[in-house]
Amino acid sequence: MFDTHVHTSISGDCNMPIEDAIKRAKALGMGMIVTDHMDIKYPKDNLFVFDVDDFFNRYEKYRSDKVLLGIEMGLRSDVIEENRNLEKNYDFDYVLGSIHVVNSVDIYEEKFYLEKSKREAYLEYFNGMLDGVRENEFIDSLAHIDYIGRYARYDDREIYYNDHREIIDEILREVAMREKSLEINTRRLGNRNTLDELFNIYKRFHELGGKTVTIGSDGHTTDSIGSNFKGAMELASSCNLRPVYYKRRKCEYL
Template sequence: MKFDLHTHHYRCGHASDNIQDYIESAIKAGLQVIGISDHSPYFAHEHDHPQPNIAMARSEFPNYVAEVLRLKEAYKDRIEVLLGVESDFYSDQIELYRSSYEPYPFDYIIGSVHQTRNVSIFNRNRWKNLNEDQQTEEKKHYYELIRQSAQSRLFQVLGHIDAMKGYYPAFADIAGAEAEIDEALKAVAANDLAIEINTSGKTKDCGGWYPTDAILERALHFGADVTFGSDAHLPSRVGDELELVQERLREIGFTRWVFYRKKRKIVVPIY
């Protein structure tokens, strides 16, 4: 079975095309399951649409859900369409986000840490003038937030858990945060979540998937499940490198990966 849980569309302001275009692309790619998971609004912000190039407007959120549900029904005989969302994780706003999602029938929610200390994880300037110890502290802090997100009981999937390397490839080589990474992976396993193998890293400076093989090996060791997400911002990237990811997971030792339907884990064997 082929599936892709991480796709975006025009509402987030930095992806192209309509939801239907991504579904059609998934069908052409031979997928049986496609998840729609655009960026959640900034629910805590006083303005309806504070960052139009990053996330959808708060007022658009019901329209987004309604469109996915309409297409889920329209395509039910051709492909399974799942209602998802990629949610920011802010430790001090978790209950607001929880209550904002509660009215809707999500199949899954992806929890992603996109900011630490109010700075984007993709901001390469954040690393300027930091010494080795300070870089290690930043990496530790990032994985502490990921651990907290796993323990929040809000998410089914944790998104791109080493995406800080996206525009700063040296992030992967910062030593000293191994214990924090392990604690985050233990929390994923303990709370029955999954981490995604996200192939969008190939479009960034790091030029590879999230996360590294080393983290995937630790995830397997701790019994954490994995899932697949292209993080497509163009319909043509739906399912991108899915077979290569499956092959690599098999080489590492994984025998299964998962997706979610009505927030229940569906296990798919890796052959």
């Protein structure tokens, strides 16, 4: 098993030393991929930008078959070239593409939702995601399709496939057509209802030609590494999707 989405203290929002993450993954008998945040031109203080040369200088010595070095890139239309240059010029094992900021606002922030119905906010989010997938053909996997379900400011934050069928289909079709993976982010999988709703999305991914998923905890602390992986594996197999990870940018089957 591989946790393909683990942050370390290089990420602006994480204090976990890489040594602690490695120790925890090893104790669980898992491999892991470091995916620190790189959201170039993040609206606030370069909070999620790091020095890639420094990253490789510090972390190369930890690299092994079980510890791989990737990156979580924030996808936005104004940083396509910058992201592409990083992907081209550095020896990452894995490039995970994420939507965190849409129309200059991090959807983590309340202001993204102000004066918007849930439908409007979710549509804006998914449109940003569709652009991200179309414009960044070099990513290996699309991260946390359900990210907005963590932070939206509505009584019911769940994503219902049938409420956004058309735009979700377009995203899934694009990922499948490019033979990329769709991440199963385990952060929200502790909830049965969420698992049931996500099933509809991942099943649809398979129907539209999708074949592979990456499974990642998005861990920022040691206790989140590997969490809810059982549910994620069950979700993958019930949707006929194959869990994979990436090493030297090549898809490896688990």
